[in-house]
Amino acid sequence: MEKVVSGIRSTGNLHLGNYFGALVNFIKMQHENNCFFFIADYHSLTTHPDPKTLNGNVRNVLSEYLGAGLDPDVATLYVQSDVPEVTELSLLLSMHTYVGELERTTSFKDKIRKHPDNVNAGLLTYPVLMAADILLHRADRVPVGKDQEQHLEMTRKFARRFNTIYGVDYFPESQPYTFGKGLIKVPGLDGTGKMGKSEGNGLYLIDDDKSIRSKVMKAVTDSGPTKPEEPMTEPISNIFKLMEIISPEDTHKFYLDKYNNCEIRYGDMKKQLAEDIITTISPIRERILEIRKDTDYLNKVAREGAEKAKASAQKTLSDVREIMGFSKFK
Ligand code: ADP
Numbered sequence: 001m002e003k004v005v006s007g008i009r010s011t012g013n014l015h016l017g018n019y020f021g022a023l024v025n026f027i028k029m030q031h032e033n034n035c036f037f038f039i040a041d042y043h044s045l046t047t048h049p050d051p052k053t054l055n056g057n058v059r060n061v062l063s064e065y066l067g068a069g070l071d072p073d074v075a076t077l078y079v080q081s082d083v084p085e086v087t088e089l090s091l092l093l094s095m096h097t098y099v100g101e102l103e104r105t106t107s108f109k110d111k112i113r114k115h116p117d118n119v120n121a122g123l124l125t126y127p128v129l130m131a132a133d134i135l136l137h138r139a140d141r142v143p144v145g146k147d148q149e150q151h152l153e154m155t156r157k158f159a160r161r162f163n164t165i166y167g168v169d170y171f172p173e174s175q176p177y178t179f180g181k182g183l184i185k186v187p188g189l190d191g192t193g194k195m196g197k198s199e200g201n202g203l204y205l206i207d208d209d210k211s212i213r214s215k216v217m218k219a220v221t222d223s224g225p226t227k228p229e230e231p232m233t234e235p236i237s238n239i240f241k242l243m244e245i246i247s248p249e250d251t252h253k254f255y256l257d258k259y260n261n262c263e264i265r266y267g268d269m270k271k272q273l274a275e276d277i278i279t280t281i282s283p284i285r286e287r288i289l290e291i292r293k294d295t296d297y298l299n300k301v302a303r304e305g306a307e308k309a310k311a312s313a314q315k316t317l318s319d320v321r322e323i324m325g326f327s328k329f330k
């Protein structure tokens with residue numbers, strides 16, 4: 001059985017980018033693999049350190065994991081900070097990580113450009129903590145969206161470096177995983193770029209039908225193609241991409257044909273897209289809202305998950321300490 005590890009930061013509710021980029025793959029993988037899925041609350045502190053919302057955000061994401069279909073009886077679901085062993089592994093890995101390579105990470109460069117007033121060391125060492133999350137359970141596969149590709153490359157580099165320095169074959173080279181379809185990027189509806197919490201363009205799993213309709217109808221469009229098979233502008237190609245991800249194949253094809261024949265009516269297409277999103281999301285939303293109310297159940301899932309994750313983490317840490325030459329005084 002292969003080991004699978006992944007997590008999502010608890011910086012707010014989950015959107016369709018998180019769902020189609022990561023969560024659907026978690027759900028598909030949980031049955032055939034030994035899976036560890038966690039809620040990255042330490043990582044949320046690099047941008048959202050707020051004691052008033054921290055625990056609530058973690059609970060929300062946990063209810064979203066469960067409502068979307070993760071089964072705590074088959075996968076280990078846990079909260080990152082419930083297994084603080086990960087911080088020790090992160091510290092140990094950081095001794096073999098160069099500041100220069102961290103400074104060159106795209107996500108770091110992005111963040112310092114967008115938030116020059118808060119360039120904290122946690123942002124710089126973000127990829128080391130993420131590598132520790134993955135290597136803590138010696139994962140073979142990591143289901144993530146396209147934006148995490150570079151972090152996974154770094155994880156493999158850190159694993160190889162550790163193995164080389166200590167002359168062992170201990171850490172695997174964890175691979176990104178998406179069921180052979182390539183890593184996906186769910187676009188936003190505001191014309192450019194990806195859907196994201198910080199982008200403010202999210203369609204959320206807990207959005208009600210009315211707000212989904214209104215967000216989709218507001219999606220940016222253009223004045224339409226003027227000749228057959230005209231290349232699409234970015235906002236239009238984003239709407240088609242969302243439809244390709246969410247709607248049945250023939251619906252997507254129907255509107256693509258309309259576009260290519262210059263007969264497209266974006267209003268009709270958006271209405272259809274909104275209904276298809278609602279079909280996918282509304283049963284999930286109902287389950288999330290139910291589960292959220294059940295505090296005892298959430299506590300139990302997190303407690304039992306932490307126990308299983310801790311056992312796996314402690315084994316790795318004990319091996320790593322031995323490999324690195326820490327020996328116990330008896
Ligand atoms: P956000 O970008 O909203 O802050 P995170 O960075 O916490 O979300 O991402 C959690 C997971 O969701 C990662 O695996 C990431 O690759 C995936 N993800 C986030 N946004 C998208 C998107 N627009 N398309 C595809 N995957 C995404």
Ligand code: TRP
Pocket residue numbers: 005006007008009040043129130133134142143144148151
């Ligand atoms: N960095 C990931 C994100 O922003 C979240 C994350 C933290 C993660 N640790 C991880 C994903 C380990 C996969 C494996 O989406």
